[in-house]
Amino acid sequence: MLTLPRLQLHRPGSVREAVELLASKPNARVLAGGTDIVPNLKHGIYETEHLIALRGLSSELRYVRRDGGRDGDSIRLGALCTIDQLSKDPDVLQSLPALADACRQIAGPQLRKMGTLGGNLCLDTRCVYINQSYFWRSALGFCLKKDGTACHVVAQGLRCVAAASNDTAPVLLALGASVRIVGPRGERVVPLADFYLHDGIHNTVLEPDELLVEAAVPLPAARLKQAFFKLRTRAAIDYSAINLAVALAVSPAGLVTALRLCVSALAARPALINRLQDLVGQPADLHLAEELGRRAQKQCKPLTNIGVDPAYRREILPVLVRRTVLRAIAS
Amino acid sequence: MSDSVLIRLFVNGEEHALAAPPQRTLLEALRYDLQLTGSKQGCDKGDCGACTVLVRERSATGRGEPILACITLAQDAQDLAIITIEGLATPAGLDPIQQAFADCGALQCGFCQPGMMLSARALLDRCERPSLPQIQDALSGNLCRCTGYTKIYEAIQVAAGLREPSSRAPVSSEKALPSDQVAYAVKELLP
Numbered sequence A: 001m002l003t004l005p006r007l008q009l010h011r012p013g014s015v016r017e018a019v020e021l022l023a024s025k026p027n028a029r030v031l032a033g034g035t036d037i038v039p040n041l042k043h044g045i046y047e048t049e050h051l052i053a054l055r056g057l058s059s060e061l062r063y064v065r066r067d068g069g070r071d072g073d074s075i076r077l078g079a080l081c082t083i084d085q086l087s088k089d090p091d092v093l094q095s096l097p098a099l100a101d102a103c104r105q106i107a108g109p110q111l112r113k114m115g116t117l118g119g120n121l122c123l124d125t126r127c128v129y130i131n132q133s134y135f136w137r138s139a140l141g142f143c144l145k146k147d148g149t150a151c152h153v154v155a156q157g158l159r160c161v162a163a164a165s166n167d168t169a170p171v172l173l174a175l176g177a178s179v180r181i182v183g184p185r186g187e188r189v190v191p192l193a194d195f196y197l198h199d200g201i202h203n204t205v206l207e208p209d210e211l212l213v214e215a216a217v218p219l220p221a222a223r224l225k226q227a228f229f230k231l232r233t234r235a236a237i238d239y240s241a242i243n244l245a246v247a248l249a250v251s252p253a254g255l256v257t258a259l260r261l262c263v264s265a266l267a268a269r270p271a272l273i274n275r276l277q278d279l280v281g282q283p284a285d286l287h288l289a290e291e292l293g294r295r296a297q298k299q300c301k302p303l304t305n306i307g308v309d310p311a312y313r314r315e316i317l318p319v320l321v322r323r324t325v326l327r328a329i330a331s
Numbered sequence B: 001m002s003d004s005v006l007i008r009l010f011v012n013g014e015e016h017a018l019a020a021p022p023q024r025t026l027l028e029a030l031r032y033d034l035q036l037t038g039s040k041q042g043c044d045k046g047d048c049g050a051c052t053v054l055v056r057e058r059s060a061t062g063r064g065e066p067i068l069a070c071i072t073l074a075q076d077a078q079d080l081a082i083i084t085i086e087g088l089a090t091p092a093g094l095d096p097i098q099q100a101f102a103d104c105g106a107l108q109c110g111f112c113q114p115g116m117m118l119s120a121r122a123l124l125d126r127c128e129r130p131s132l133p134q135i136q137d138a139l140s141g142n143l144c145r146c147t148g149y150t151k152i153y154e155a156i157q158v159a160a161g162l163r164e165p166s167s168r169a170p171v172s173s174e175k176a177l178p179s180d181q182v183a184y185a186v187k188e189l190l191p
């Protein structure tokens, strides 16, 4: 039996009310589907006395909309869309098939009904030394992320390297998405590429009093060749041991005109593989897929933060990249 | 209990009001305040599916969709209509899913069964004749530590009218050797 600490639950009916509550209640946190925050609260990972439940904002923040904005057409996904909904939505299936694929593979059926897009993008980082009961963690003397002073993954490490484990993040990063954030100081739009930080203790630029209200994907994404892959121990429930997404623009002549590759579940920040500019203009073929695999392997360093052998994850990574790129090209 | 809050829950078609600490989970409220102990407390952190219940918006129709009661706050479930395993049978008798689980012997310790049956009920409500992969997918959030799942999948196919219970009769206890006789037989083999 795992009990929750003392809490007060607030149930606002609008984004404005929710933001006011976040700003006025000390150490308040957002509760969306609760599938991440509730287990973490039961494990004593947060000092929080106030939870702001978003269920009352469902009519405001549960939508999938296509529209023409200042910067061209985009598809906008409200933060309270459930993961299950996104895995089946006709617009998502048609324009963002890699996102639907990622959503289908998140957790299990009940969790997909409960979990939301906003909660997934703001999912706390994960590590075998933190996602444990308070008793378990106390036996080990705790760790940097909460209550302790040392990291058990990187000896003498001064920064928590718990893994970003959200499966929608690599896809939305590869598709060039941005997120809209509302807070007491107004509203801001942040490219997802600037949203995540290298700090496993808090891996986003979101301030404690801000609410993520929407993710927007520019619609040229619909013409990109895209694919997602998730490596996990069991075919359901388990978090990713590696997840990755690729998006390619290919000319009628079969040459790559733009590409993005994102690999995650490694460290606190999903890794957009960089320095790929020289591959633009190359044919979209096996050679490209293998080259991307080599570059991903060079830029990624699997750690013992996740309970799957890092040596195995390092060896399998280029293979998974190759297969996923080939699947995208064939799509 | 000065710091309790009033929580209203709509469970199996009945309105309940209870006073509980604000951090009460839906599972704790069902089991310890409403004495509906059919929903099981397994991992208590969203991994196993033993606490599965069906929910829908109160204004919606149908039985609803499976969610996990152990990581849902009772206060946050007040706008929902909830069905637990106690609400599956009707005065007319067991739900076909329950009957099929009994006919197929689709259980051993039984701890996972309430969650399994509710996930299965939700599946058959949206898809009358599911394929085996659809059944496996619908139950992929419910762990069973005993059965190996085969009998459970069979029971759901039986409930959907897709097959008969497997014909292998259970071994009747009269046919088995009494245990002292087994021990004697073993002793005979020793030098």
Ligand SMILES: Cc1cc2nc3c(=O)[nH]c(=O)nc-3n(C[C@H](O)[C@H](O)[C@H](O)COP(=O)(O)OP(=O)(O)OC[C@H]3O[C@@H](n4cnc5c(N)ncnc54)[C@H](O)[C@@H]3O)c2cc1C
Residues within 6 Å of the ligand: A029, A030, A031, A032, A033, A034, A035, A036, A037, A038, A039, A079, A083, A105, A106, A107, A108, A111, A112, A114, A115, A116, A117, A118, A119, A120, A121, A122, A123, A124, A165, A166, A167, A168, A206, A210, A211, A212, A213, A237, A238, A239, A240, B045, B046, B047
């Ligand atoms: C057994 C199990 C397996 C899982 N497997 C996977 C998996 O394979 N892949 C995966 O990606 N996830 C997995 N999850 C995690 C989770 O179910 C999903 O990531 C889900 O989408 C989280 O959304 P939520 O609404 O439930 O988040 P919550 O738990 O409500 O919130 C998560 C965090 O985000 C914050 N937050 C939520 N919404 C907002 C918002 N709009 N603005 C600002 N902050 C916000 C919360 O304060 C909290 O810190 C799993 C969970 C469990 C229990």
Ligand code: SF4
Residues within 6 Å of the ligand: A126, A127, A128, A129, A130, A143, A144, A145, A146, A150, A151, A152, A153, A154, A159, A160, A161, A162, A200, A305
């Ligand atoms: S990476 Fe280190 S500091 Fe972070 S949770 Fe794991 S053990 Fe703790």
Ligand code: FES
Residues within 6 Å of the ligand: B040, B041, B042, B043, B044, B045, B046, B047, B048, B049, B050, B051, B052, B068, B069, B070, B071
């Ligand atoms: S008790 Fe295990 S998922 Fe709820």
Ligand code: FES
Residues within 6 Å of the ligand: B107, B108, B109, B110, B111, B112, B113, B143, B144, B145, B146, B147
């Ligand atoms: S019958 Fe024992 S857990 Fe399923």
